[in-house]
Structures are given as structure tokens and as C-alpha cells.
Amino acid sequence: MSSIKCECGHLNPEGTDICQNCGRPLSTEEKSKKLADMRYDGAAIRSKTHKRTVVDKIWNFFSSVRVGVGIIIAILVASAIGTILPQVFYIPGGGANEAQTARYYEDNYGIFGQIYNALGLSDLYGSWWFMTLVGMLGISLVVVSLDRGIPLYKSLKNQRIDRHPSFLKRQRLYGEGQVDDPDAVMKKAAEKLKEQRYNIREKNGALLAEKGRWARWGPYVNHLGLIIFLFGVMLRALPGFYVDESMWLREGETLAVKGAPGLYLENKGFTFDVYTQENTDEVFSEAIERVGSVASNYQTDVALYETPEGALPGSTNAELVKEYSIVVNKPLKHEGFHIFQMDFKLDELSAMTFALENKETGESLGEMTVNLANPEKEYDLGNGAKVELLDYYPDFDGFENGEPQTATPIPNNPAFLFKMTTPETPEGETSFVAIRQTLEPLGENTHKLAFQAAETRDVSGLTIRKDKTIPVIVLGGVIFMIGVVQGSYFNHRRFWIRKSENGQILVAGHTSKNWVALQRELDAVTEYAGLPAYTDQRDKEEQSDIPEGDSKS
Amino acid sequence: MNKQQEREQKRKRQQIIRTAILAVLAIAIVYTIVVNVTKDEDIVKVGDTAPDFELVDLEGNTHRLSDYRGEGVFLNFWGTWCGPCKKEMPHMEKYFNEFEDQGVNILAVNISESDLKVQSFANTYGLTFPIVIDKTNSVRDAYNVRPLPTTFLVGPDGKVKKIIETEMSEQEIKTYMESIMPS
Numbered sequence: 007m008s009s010i011k012c013e014c015g016h017l018n019p020e021g022t023d024i025c026q027n028c029g030r031p032l033s034t035e036e037k038s039k040k041l042a043d044m045r046y047d048g049a050a051i052r053s054k055t056h057k058r059t060v061v062d063k064i065w066n067f068f069s070s071v072r073v074g075v076g077i078i079i080a081i082l083v084a085s086a087i088g089t090i091l092p093q094v095f096y097i098p099g100g101g102a103n104e105a106q107t108a109r110y111y112e113d114n115y116g117i118f119g120q121i122y123n124a125l126g127l128s129d130l131y132g133s134w135w136f137m138t139l140v141g142m143l144g145i146s147l148v149v150v151s152l153d154r155g156i157p158l159y160k161s162l163k164n165q166r167i168d169r170h171p172s173f174l175k176r177q178r179l180y181g182e183g184q185v186d187d188p189d190a191v192m193k194k195a196a197e198k199l200k201e202q203r204y205n206i207r208e209k210n211g212a213l214l215a216e217k218g219r220w221a222r223w224g225p226y227v228n229h230l231g232l233i234i235f236l237f238g239v240m241l242r243a244l245p246g247f248y249v250d251e252s253m254w255l256r257e258g259e260t261l262a263v264k265g266a267p268g269l270y271l272e273n274k275g276f277t278f279d280v281y282t283q284e285n286t287d288e289v290f291s292e293a294i295e296r297v298g299s300v301a302s303n304y305q306t307d308v309a310l311y312e313t314p315e316g317a318l319p320g321s322t323n324a325e326l327v328k329e330y331s332i333v334v335n336k337p338l339k340h341e342g343f344h345i346f347q348m349d350f351k352l353d354e355l356s357a358m359t360f361a362l363e364n365k366e367t368g369e370s371l372g373e374m375t376v377n378l379a380n381p382e383k384e385y386d387l388g389n390g391a392k393v394e395l396l397d398y399y400p401d402f403d404g405f406e407n408g409e410p411q412t413a414t415p416i417p418n419n420p421a422f423l424f425k426m427t428t429p430e431t432p433e434g435e436t437s438f439v440a441i442r443q444t445l446e447p448l449g450e451n452t453h454k455l456a457f458q459a460a461e462t463r464d465v466s467g468l469t470i471r472k473d474k475t476i477p478v479i480v481l482g483g484v485i486f487m488i489g490v491v492q493g494s495y496f497n498h499r500r501f502w503i504r505k506s507e508n509g510q511i512l513v514a515g516h517t518s519k520n521w522v523a524l525q526r527e528l529d530a531v532t533e534y535a536g537l538p539a540y541t542d543q544r545d546k547e548e549q550s551d552i553p554e555g556d557s558k559s
Numbered sequence: 560m561n562k563q564q565e566r567e568q569k570r571k572r573q574q575i576i577r578t579a580i581l582a583v584l585a586i587a588i589v590y591t592i593v594v595n596v597t598k599d600e601d602i603v604k605v606g607d608t609a610p611d612f613e614l615v616d617l618e619g620n621t622h623r624l625s626d627y628r629g630e631g632v633f634l635n636f637w638g639t640w641c642g643p644c645k646k647e648m649p650h651m652e653k654y655f656n657e658f659e660d661q662g663v664n665i666l667a668v669n670i671s672e673s674d675l676k677v678q679s680f681a682n683t684y685g686l687t688f689p690i691v692i693d694k695t696n697s698v699r700d701a702y703n704v705r706p707l708p709t710t711f712l713v714g715p716d717g718k719v720k721k722i723i724e725t726e727m728s729e730q731e732i733k734t735y736m737e738s739i740m741p742s
Contacts, residue, residue, distance in 0.1 A: 009566070017562065059574065061574060061577050061578045061581065062574075062577070064581060065577050065581065103705075132595060132596070134592050134595075134596050137588075137591060137592045137595060137596075138588070138592060141584075141587075141588030141591070141592070142588075144584065144588065145581070145584045145585075145588070148580065148584060149580075149581075152580070240587065240591045243591045243594040243595050244594070260694075260695060261671075261695050261696050262695045262696050262697035262700050264696075264700055265700075267697070267700070267701065270695055270697070318611050318612050318613045318623070319610065319611075319612040319697040319698045319700070319701040320612040320613050320614040320691075320693060320695075320697055320698045321612075321613050379673060380673045380674070380675075381673055381675045381676075382675070383675055383678075395675060396679065397676075397679040397683075398673070398675060398676055398679070400640075400676075401640065411640075412639070412640045413640060414640055415638060415639070415640050415670075415671075415672055415676075
């Protein structure tokens with residue numbers, strides 16, 4: 007590795023702009039400037055010091071702020087495009103079936119939809135290239151922070167008190183002039199600066215006053231927060247850290263909680279309440295008038311059961327953990343799982359009541375109620391009359407080869423094959439009963455089952471969530487905000503004051519931001535100690551403040 | 560000269576640190592992407608030990624999967640409303656009788672239907688192999704069964720040999736049963 011030797015004899019790594027020892031300009035570019043480039047305090051950023059191997063090249067690629075910004079823009083653009091069409095989790099089927107998903111996008115959005123889906127834009131956060139981009143951003147954050155943070159830290163830690171006059175001359179705030187008693191002036195300046203809570207160090211007739219150095223770490227703290235945030239998001243991919251499932255639970259039903267093995271949930275009743283004119287005061291009356299009714303409560307009363315440790319799926323020895331009423335925004339919480347009220351379906355058929363009647367006389371031989379979720383085989387009506395349920399079709403949708411068919415196991419359109427036995431007809435009569443349809447497949451019957459009443463039940467849509475990554479993500483967010491505050495609301499300010507050989511006093515000042523405040527402080531010191539007048543050397547048309555991080559590379 | 564050597568050493572050290580940092584980051588990212596992209600909801604994969612469970616059949620007998628260790632299990636998830644299930648079940652019945660004595664069992668898991676419905680289905684098709692009902696969906700969730708029928712071929716060692724998510728033909732059922740016969 008080549009190095010640059012400064013006039014003062016200090017060896018600086020290649021790429022150094024300002025001698026790390028005395029502060030003289032080193033690079034030709036730096037020498038040509040009127041003002042010193044104080045980013046990273048003139049230290050060589052790591053990517054500039056060696057560029058030989060493949061690792062160096064990769065490192066240098068990611069250390070470029072320009073590349074980092076490019077990655078951020080790419081992520082932004084991809085995210086924006088991802089909002090044009092609905093993401094897979096919003097389409098019917100939720101994207102569980104790839105072929106079905108592809109068909110959906112093709113059918114609904116044509117060629118554009120096809121390309122959109124093929125590129126993975128339909129499942130943006132799940133597509134490999136988007137995750138690669140976010141990963142590259144993570145690498146960029148780590149590399150940029152190390153590449154710039156470490157040299158800056160070293161440079162500020164080892165900074166020399168008696169910088170060379172050429173360094174002072176090239177600071178934005180600079181003044182020089184003859185004073186009567188340089189030592190007294192220096193002493194008074196130190197006094198005043200101390201009063202302004204500067205940290206004063208003196209050496210060989212030179213003085214360095216410094217405060218708020220920690221503000222310079224703001225961007226790096228900020229990056230650290232982002233990295234922790236990304237790490238938290240990454241954890242979601244690991245098993246056991248993140249669950250997001252949903253399930254339907256009918257009133258009276260007990261089902262395994264999806265995504266939470268060993269937990270079972272019983273629906274003890276769903277409540278859907280509305281505000282009406284009668285039960286509400288002024289507040290909603292206008293809205294109620296306009297839309298008819300306003301929902302006031304969605305509630306599922308549940309009982310949570312848990313099987314003992316090591317119990318097998320399907321075992322029935324679950325024990326009651328607790329009963330709870332899940333309402334919107336008040337989930338049932340257990341072992342890190344949160345079960346939310348998300349959706350509902352009202353009035354699904356749950357039971358049907360029939361009367362066994364003599365067709366001619368209309369005489370009733372009794373009534374029976376069929377529980378549609380768990381029908382019985384035989385219903386004894388007394389007095390020698392009974393009805394057998396031969397078969398049951400919860401969602402009857404026609405015949406196939408003379409066989410009644412059911413489309414789903416949900417009782418949307420129940421149909422029954424009954425065998426009716428009465429004292430009059432001891433050998434039994436067969437009747438096929440569906441809604442608004444009765445068939446007598448084995449010849450004319452003397453009896454019929456007349457529909458009397460139906461009972462319904464509601465279905466609760468529940469969502470099950472578990473997210474162990476939240477604390478990590480919150481921590482990342484908090485650190486990020488600390489970094490923002492640190493870098494934005496605090497500044498690193500320094501003054502250099504030294505005597506020159508000819509009895510003059512040189513004074514220079516620098517701050518990471520907020521030059522007005524720095525000038526105000528220097529004004530006070532100048533007045534108190536009688537320092538030579540200073541000027542703002544910045545040529546306003548030429549240079550503007552370039553914040554740290556915007557590297558040339 | 561000494562200083563030069565020192566720098567050379569420092570450079571080497573830095574090189575190692577850089578390589579290590581980049582390698583750790585790259586591994587973390589590649590791992591995350593692979594886990595996410597291959598997260599095809601399949602909780603149970605071919606080669607895994609089939610999750611144990613216990614369910615009760617229509618006669619009231621409890622069947623525990625691990626009790627069949629040493630023999631093959633043709634584990635079929637089905638529903639009475641599912642068309643393909645109706646078609647393949649008679650074939651399963653045929654080969655159940657043929658392979659029962661050769662150490663291949665059929666366990667048909669119905670997804671939370673009523674006893675009556677399952678019983679009438681079994682009667683209609685004359686099914687004699689054990690049919691258990693997963694009343695709470697817990698076994699379905701443990702295997703994350705999506706389409707019906709889904710069949711898991713469980714070998715004598717308790718490992719999943721194959722997962723079939725479509726209707727099987729008569730010939731296929733025979734071949735599958737032979738494939739899990741204890742040797």
C-alpha cells in the first residue's frame with residue numbers, strides 16, 4: 007500500500023485529503039481548494055485506501071453512497087409498482103395455488119397482469135429479487151458505516167491540538183491579527199470558551215476547543231437502527247417467530263387454532279350489535295338516518311383449550327385455559343398468540359325442524375329437529391312413528407347418475423334422504439327432502455315431512471397472529487430515531503486558536519452544521535478576549551454545505 | 560521498513576475482517592431468501608417423519624399413527640363431498656384387502672364431517688378400512704393438507720415417502736402400496 011508523506015513527516019494512507027497529524031492539505035485536489043474539505047475530517051475513507059482484491063472491489067461497490075441511494079430508489083420504485091395491481095394476499099384464494107393465481111392475473115388484467123405476476127410483482131415482499139434488494143441495502147448500510155465511521159472516529163480521536171497554520175487558514179471561519187498580549191488573549195479566550203461548555207485542550211501555544219463531538223455519530227447510530235430493523239424483519243422468515251393465519255369458527259364448534267398446535271378454540275356465540283334510533287343518543291342519529299344502522303359491536307365469546315405438553319394432534323384431552331370475549335381491537339392473548347375478531351358470516355343454517363304428516367288428512371305424527379352439523383341416525387317421534395336419516399347432503403347441487411351430490415360440507419342447501427316408518431306403513435317410505443323440493447324415489451308415499459322451522463348460527467372469522475420480532479423492530483426504530491435526533495439537533499463545533507511565530511494570533515472555527523450559532527459563539531469570545539476579527543471565507547456562490555455521507559465515489 | 564511491514568500486516572488483517580463481514584451478511588441474506596422463497600406451506604415434506612396423531616374411527620377404536628411403525632401406512636385425507644375421493648376410494652378398498660396381510664394399512668382421515676355423513680359414505684361404497692374423523696382439524700393442520708384428496712405414503716420407518724395431492728388411478732394406488740410394503 008502506498009502512502010503519502012506529509013511535510014511534517016507523518017505518513018498518511020493513500021486517499022487522505024488532509025494530513026491526519028498537522029492538517030496540511032495533501033491531495034492536489036485538496037490543495038486547489040480554498041477551504042478544507044472537512045468531511046470525515048479529511049481522513050481517507052476505507053474504500054479509497056486499497057482496491058486490489060475481489061473482496062475490496064465488492065466492499066468498494068457497497069461503500070458508495072451513490073450505490074446505496076440507487077438501491078433505495080430501486081426499492082421505492084418496485085414498491086410503487088407493487089401497488090398497481092392487488093397483491094396475492096388480496097385475491098381470491100390468497101395465492102395458495104400458483105396456477106390459480108397466474109390464471110387470476112391473466113384473466114383480470116390480461117398480458118400486463120401476466121407479466122406482473124411472472125416478475126413477482128404480485129407478491130413483492132415474497133419475491134427473491136426484492137428481498138435481494140433489501141439485503142443489498144443492509145450490506146450497504148453496514149459497509150458504508152464501517153467504511154466511513156471508523157476513519158472518522160480515529161481521526162477525531164487522534165486529532166492534533168496544534169494544527170498547522172495552513173489548516174487554520176483553510177477553515178471557513180478564519181481570522182488573524184496582531185494583539186498586544188497573545189498569552190493573555192489566549193487565556194481569556196479559553197475562559198470564555200469554557201463558559202460556553204467547550205472542552206479545551208492546549209499545547210505549544212495552540213488551543214483546541216471542542217464540543218458536541220458525539221453529534222458526528224448520529225448517521226452511524228441511525229444506520230445501526232436500520233440494520234437492527236432489517237434483522238428483525240429477517241427473523242420473520244425463521245420458524246416460530248411469526249404466525250399470521252385466519253380461520254372460520256362456527257357457533258358451537260371447537261377447532262384447532264391454526265398455526266398454534268395444541269390450542270383449541272370453541273365459539274360460544276357471536277354477537278353483532280347495531281346502533282339504532284332507539285338505543286342511541288344524538289351522536290349517531292344522523293348517520294343512522296342516512297344508512298339505516300351503524301355497527302356497534304362485533305364480538306365472539308370463546309373458550310380456549312390447551313392440550314398438555316406432548317399431546318398428539320387429534321387427542322381430545324384438552325383443558326380449559328380461559329374464557330374470553332374477543333371484540334375488535336381486543337384480541338385474546340395467550341403464549342404470544344393474539345386472536346383477533348376479523349370477519350363474520352351471519353345466519354348459516356344450523357338446524358331444521360320437520361313435521362311428519364299424513365298427506366291426505368294433514369294429521370301430524372310429531373316433529374323432529376335435525377342438527378345439520380351433527381345429524382342423528384334415527385328420530386323417534388313416539389306412538390310407533392320414527393324417521394331414519396339414510397343420508398344427508400349439506401350443500402345439495404343436483405343428481406349425478408341418480409345420486410344426490412353435495413358441493414361442499416357447509417349446509418348452504420341441505421337435502422335429506424329420509425325413511426319414514428309409521429304404524430300405518432310399517433315397512434317404511436323413502437322420501438328425498440330438499441329445500442322446496444320433495445322426491446319420492448320409491449313410489450308414492452302416504453306421509454311427508456313438512457318443513458316447520460330453521461335455526462341458524464353465525465360464523466366468526468378470526469385471525470391468529472404471533473410476532474416475536476416486534477421487540478427487535480421497535481428497538482431498531484428507537485435507535486434510528488435517536489440517531490436522527492443526535493445528528494440533526496446537535497452539532498460538532500471546534501475552534502482552533504494559536505500563536506504564530508511573528509506574534510500574530512490565528513483563529514479558526516468549524517461546525518458540522520448551524521454556522522450561525524458558531525459565529526455567535528465566536529463573536530462573544532472575540533469580544534471578551536479581544537481576538538482578531540474573523541471572516542466567513544465561504545464563497546457563497548461556489549460552495550454549499552455538503553453533508554457527510556455524500557461522497558465523491 | 561518496520562513501519563511498512565506493520566502496514567502490510569494491518570492491511571491483511573483488514574482484508575480478513577472485510578471478507579468475514581461480507582460473508583456473514585451474504586449468508587444471512589441468502590438464507591433468508593431461500594427460506595422465504597421455498598416456504599411453500601408444506602409443513603410435512605418427503606423424508607420427514609410423519610407427525611404422529613391419534614384419532615377415533617367409526618367403530619370407536621383409537622388409531623395412533625406410531626402404532627403402525629414397522630408397517631406401511633397409506634394415509635389418505637378426504638371428504639364426502641369431494642369428487643375424486645369418491646372415485647379413488649373403491650380402488651383403495653380393493654387393494655386394502657390385498658395388501659392388509661402384507662403390512663400395508665390404510666388410514667382414511669375425514670376432515671371434520673358428521674359421523675352420519677361419513678358412515679353413510681362408508682356404507683354406500685362398502686369401505687372396510689379404518690376411517691377416522693378429524694373433528695377439530697388439528698391433524699389436517701399438522702400435515703397442512705390443502706386440496707382433497709391428499710395422500711401421504713408413510714413407510715415402515717415412519718418417514719413420508721411421497722405426497723400425492725391429486726386423484727390416484729387404480730394402477731397408481733397399487734404401485735404406491737407396493738412402495739411402502741415392509742421388506
